[in-house]
Amino acid sequence: MTTPVTIIGAGLGGLVLARVLHVHGIPVTIYEAEPFAESPTQGGQLDIHEHNGQVALEAAGLTEVFRSIIHQGGAAARALDPHGAVLYAEPDDGTDSRPEVLRGDLRRILRESLPEGTIQWGKKLAGVMALGGGRHMLSFTDGSRVTTGLLVGADGAWSKVRSLLSDATPEYVGTTYVETYLHDVDRRHPAAAEAVGSGAMYALTPGKGITAHREAGGVLHTYVQLNRPAEWVAGIDFTDAAAAAARVAAEFEGWSPALIALITDGEAAPVPRMIYALPDGHRWDRVPGVTLIGDAAHLMPPAGEGANLAMLDGAELGQAIAANPDDTEAALALYEATMFVRSAAEAVDAHMIVDLCLGERAPFGLIEFFTGAGGGA
Numbered sequence: 001m002t003t004p005v006t007i008i009g010a011g012l013g014g015l016v017l018a019r020v021l022h023v024h025g026i027p028v029t030i031y032e033a034e035p036f037a038e039s040p041t042q043g044g045q046l047d048i049h050e051h052n053g054q055v056a057l058e059a060a061g062l063t064e065v066f067r068s069i070i071h072q073g074g075a076a077a078r079a080l081d082p083h084g085a086v087l088y089a090e091p092d093d094g095t096d097s098r099p100e101v102l103r104g105d106l107r108r109i110l111r112e113s114l115p116e117g118t119i120q121w122g123k124k125l126a127g128v129m130a131l132g133g134g135r136h137m138l139s140f141t142d143g144s145r146v147t148t149g150l151l152v153g154a155d156g157a158w159s160k161v162r163s164l165l166s167d168a169t170p171e172y173v174g175t176t177y178v179e180t181y182l183h184d185v186d187r188r189h190p191a192a193a194e195a196v197g198s199g200a201m202y203a204l205t206p207g208k209g210i211t212a213h214r215e216a217g218g219v220l221h222t223y224v225q226l227n228r229p230a231e232w233v234a235g236i237d238f239t240d241a242a243a244a245a246a247r248v249a250a251e252f253e254g255w256s257p258a259l260i261a262l263i264t265d266g267e268a269a270p271v272p273r274m275i276y277a278l279p280d281g282h283r284w285d286r287v288p289g290v291t292l293i294g295d296a297a298h299l300m301p302p303a304g305e306g307a308n309l310a311m312l313d314g315a316e317l318g319q320a321i322a323a324n325p326d327d328t329e330a331a332l333a334l335y336e337a338t339m340f341v342r343s344a345a346e347a348v349d350a351h352m353i354v355d356l357c358l359g360e361r362a363p364f365g366l367i368e369f370f371t372g373a374g375g376g377a
Contacts, residue, residue: 002026002325006138006148008161010034010119012103013294013310014154015110018118019060020318026325030154031140033124037111044221045074045213046106046307047098056311059319065109066101071216074100076199077370079363084195084203084256088367092199100199102215103307125160134289134329136164150328151290152317154310157276159296165284170276170299175358176233177273177302178224178248180266185220189265191258196220203259204363208251210259211357222262223273224248227358233272241269277301280351281344283336291332293317298343303353305346313339 005021007014010032021028048054048066057066075092111119124141131137131147138146153161157170185193195201196212203210204225212222226232226248238244248270249263263270278299291297294310317335324331356365 002321003149003328004028005150005152005321006031006146007152007154008125008138008159009154009156009294009296010107010111011154011156011294011310012106012110012307013314014152015107015114015314016056016060016311017152017154017293017314017318019062019110019113020315021321022114022118023059023061024318024322026318026322028118030119031123031125031138031146032119032121035122037108037119037121044103045071045100045215046103047075047100047304048106049305049308050097052305052312053308056308056315059315060110060113062109062113065113066106069101069105069109070099071101073198074200074214074216076197078197078199078201079367079370080195080201080203080256080259081363082203082205082252082255082259084258087363088370089197090370100213106307125155128160128164130164136289149289150321153290153292153296154294154314156295157299159292161290162292162296164290165287165292166282168278168282170278172230173275173277173301173354174229175225175227175275175301175354177275178226178263179271179273180222180224180245180263181268182220182222182262182266184218185214186218189220189261192220192261192265193218195256195258196262202357202363202366203255204357204366206360206362207358209358209362210252210255210262212262220262222266224252224263224270225358226251230274233274236272238269238272245270275301277347277350280347281340283340283344286329286333286336288329291317291336293339297339298347300343300347300350301354303346303350305350309343309346312342 004027007030018028073092079088126141127139129137136148153159182189201212207227209225245264293313320331320335
């Protein structure tokens with residue numbers, strides 16, 4: 001009989017893993033720090049790729065329900081210059097090769113596919129201790145404890161489970177994203193809505209840029225991208241929303257007012273997202289009874305693959321456990337061998353994408369990538 005699986009973290013990777021295990025009749029429990037399912041920290045829009053994210057959802061038996069949450073038209077893309085002129089535009093071709101969905105919707109369909117009680121909410125991991133023989137003791141901030149026989153860290157960039165396997169810690173890569181939202185945009189922010197269009201918009205120059213997505217319900221979700229030292233970020237008081245927005249907007253003096261509005265006209269305070277990454281090719285020696293998936297295993301700069309990779313990790317780990325019910329160590333070794341190779345290659349690609357977006361050839365390197373002129377698409 002397969003050992004029950006304990007997962008730390010109800011992000012996309014942990015949820016896909018739990019679903020695949022459930023499909024195969026393997027008992028599983030997720031412990032999640034968020035206090036309840038509909039937490040406001042759901043995240044933005046994701047493009048789900050054919051070769052990884054969609055493969056994972058198929059393994060989870062959720063392809064049809066996934067199709068029901070696709071943001072139709074959301075896969076359109078355009079690149080603008082700082083004055084708002086269109087340099088490149090591609091409509092949503094309707095092929096669903098990289099359809100857009102809200103992370104919150106994707107998490108919801110995954111949660112709803114699991115038996116009630118699979119996810120234990122409000123369980124923030126305080127510490128983890130090896131007991132020997134592949135077993136571990138988990139301590140939570142509410143004072144409770146759990147003993148595991150097979151532990152999976154799906155607990156993101158600052159994973160506590162990672163310490164059982166590796167001394168690696170994420171380091172700041174020198175780029176910060178400042179996140180903003182505009183709502184009811186066609187009525188309240190028509191110029192910004194027109195600039196962004198129906199899908200994704202990229203206004204990029206060397207060292208800085210503004211990227212936005214139109215999300216369902218008339219929402220524009222923006223990431224202002226800046227190559228800046230950590231001290232620059234620390235010098236901004238993000239609790240003063242107006243002052244913080246004005247300080248970030250000052251970095252884009254002379255840009256189109258419609259683009260600046262994505263920074264200054266948001267209804268909520270701008271939020272800094274400093275970008276951290278684990279060492280490229282991060283790996284560890286096999287440790288009995290524990291492994292990692294997603295950002296806990298291979299945090300890298302954002303390049304459109306993080307959620308997809310986490311889901312594929314979860315699906316492949318679940319399938320490996322199901323295929324080796326009497327030898328979980330063989331399952332973990334099989335999963336890790338494949339994941340290490342994949343994540344090392346994806347880290348190289350992630351750095352390339354960041355350079356295309358904010359490097360010396362921005363935005364033309366990214367446009368060439370989109371069109372295939374540079375051999376990357």
